[in-house]
Amino acid sequence: MxxxxxxxxxxxxxxxxxxxxxxxxxxxxxxxxxxxxxxxxxxxxxxxxxxxxxxxxxxxxxxxxxxxxxxxxxxxxxxxxxxxxxxxxxxxxxxxxxxxxxxxxxxxxxxxxxxxxxxxxSGPDPIRTDMDPAVGYDRLRRSGKPIAALLMDQRIAAGVGNIYRAEVLYRHRLDPDVPGREITPRTWRTIYADLAALMADGVRQGRIDTVLDEHTPEAQGRPARDDPHGGEVYVYRRQGQPCLVCGTEIRSRLLEGRNLYWCPRCQRRKHAA
CATH class of the missing domain: 3.20.190.10 (MutM-like, N-terminal)
Structure with a gap:
């Protein structure tokens, strides 16, 4: 989708x-x-x-x-x-x-x-500038479901799919299993602001790129990602491959019918830094 x-x-x-x-x-x-x-x-x-x-x-x-x-x-x-x-x-x-x-x-x-x-x-759409992210947080904080499941709920963040949810959690080193009710307002603001920037860039470029400059293929001397979805990512569809930051094997599992991707070493935080 x-x-x-x-x-x-x-x-x-x-x-x-x-x-x-x-x-x-x-x-x-x-x-x-x-x-x-x-x-x-x-x-x-x-x-x-x-x-x-x-x-x-x-x-x-x-x-x-x-x-x-x-x-x-x-x-x-x-x-x-x-x-x-x-x-x-x-x-x-x-x-x-x-x-x-x-x-x-x-x-x-x-x-x-x-x-x-x-x-x-609908929840707030991070690409639109007329949305209030607090509406999504109000729904998020009432739930005991994992943040990784809640980010796919279109009533919380409209337009976010499997790629953006996996990548934004990695970018802030967040444990995908942290319950929504334990996400602080500051962490939600950080997640939402990053989604807004990433997704707006996706509109401009027509592809999803989530890696920092120091983790691009050119900077790391590695082959570019070969995937029909395009773009350079940290964890999405990279199960079994080494994390671009720590080298740990990226994992994958089903969560509410969708594949979740994460790094078990990098993603241990409950709150955004």
Whole structure:
């Protein structure tokens, strides 16, 4: 499932490409055909993301937002206009560029009330500057679950996925099993601020890089990471490999259905330094 920076990049790309244009909206697959007909010929007037939710707003009466959640297999891709291929749920086309949506978890036409409900139920999104991290902390501190599980809860930090949770915990040497109720306000502020910086960089670069300058391949004389997710990381998908800092073997285990990665030597702290 894409992490939050991918959704923000899509919101930005769609806005840059289609904003203010009269658009051909269709559903080649047919599953969004009625809604697409309502939108066809309209203009895109706003795009925004919160966490893993994408909203596209069109200048039409009645429901005017397309709410998209890519889920595990969904893809939204921009390419030069050409006949659609495969099961395209939604196509947005200005005659030069087409955006094709395939396999989303959600693609629905909604009103402002649903958008507001999604925002209200989401935790603060570290990429957005209009969010209050205290909202996430208020939910975090009530739980006895491990911090590593809670960081994947979209009601606590919207948009954070498996890579960012593993990496931010490593960067602050935090034990992934510390219960949420033992995380101090200062530690939460440190985690959130680092997520904000890392994820904003992900929006700019289109990849996730979390290592400090002294731990890059160039600085350490090691091969660059070869992984379809891209980017240089400390622990994510590095189980069985030596820690870039201490050399201890990186470990992995299942936590609430997702693989957790950590260094048992470096990550012993309960509080951020």
């Amino acid at each position: 894409p992490e939050g920076h991918v959704i923000h990049r899509l919101a930005r790309a769609l806005g840059d490409t289609f904003m203010g244009e009269e658009l051909a909206i269709s559903s080649p697959q047919g599953r969004f055909a009625v809604e697409a007909a309502h939108l066809d010929g309209s203009e895109l007037i706003a795009t925004e993301a919160i966490g893993k939710h994408l909203f596209l707003r069109f200048d039409v009466p009645g429901p005017d937002y397309v709410h998209i959640h890519l889920g595990l297999i969904g893809k939204l891709q921009l390419a030069p206009s050409a006949p659609p291929r495969g099961a395209v749920r939604l196509r947005v086309d200005d005659g030069r560029t087409a955006a094709d949506l395939r396999g989303p978890q959600w693609c629905r036409l909604v009103g402002a009330d649903v958008r507001e409900e999604v925002f209200a139920s």
